[in-house]
Amino acid sequence: MHVQVNSHHIPGSVALHEWVGAAVEDRLERFDDFLTRIEVHLSDENAQKAGADDKRCQIxxxxxxxxxxxxxxKAESLQLAVEGAAEKMHHALDHLTGRLETKVLSGGELNDPLLEEQSQAAKDAMLEEDFLAKQGELAKQDELDK
Structure with missing residues (x-):
């Protein structure tokens, strides 16, 4: 996973970029194989003036x-802003990957949201195959009974 850090109205030192990149990577490590890139945008909403919740981190x-x-x-310090945004992203990715997982329903059938449109066609095809197989068995049984 590649983490790119951008800063606006915040001095963008190498140490800051390394710290932010490491903090975000640490929190999102679980999704490493699922992500291609992460962009982190740091900004100071009030530029050089002080104020509550003026540090902003967008991931x-x-x-x-x-x-x-x-x-x-947004938070009062850059550290809190980065940690809060990383936590929010963790929850968002957790939610996305949770929705993408294939689940077994109580009836024993698979629920795959990515293939929802195809799954109905696949279910219909399986029902048709079962129906035709049973019809073939009944026809053979009828011939044997004659």
């Missing part, structure tokens, strides 16, 4: 085969 994750996901967190 944009790019999951493989899906649209980008973006979260934002």
């Amino acid at each position: 944009e994750a790019r999951p493989k085969g899906h649209q980008a996901i973006s979260v934002t967190h």
Whole structure:
């Protein structure tokens, strides 16, 4: 996973970029194989003036085969903003991957949201195959009974 850090109205030192990259990577490590890139945007909403919740961290994750996901967190310090945004992104990716997992329903059939349109056609095809197989068995049984 590649983490790119951008800063606006915040001095962008190498140490800051390394710290932010490591903090975000640490929190999102579980999704390493699922993500292609992460962009972190740091900004100071009030520029050089002090103020409550004026540090902003936006994280944009790019999951493989899906649209980008973006979260934002504002806090009074840069550390809290980065940690809050990383936590929000963790929850967003957790939610996305949870929806993508194939689940077994109580009836024993598979629920695969990615293939929902195809799954109905697949279910119909399996029912048709079962029906034709039973019809073939009944026809053979009728011939034997004659």
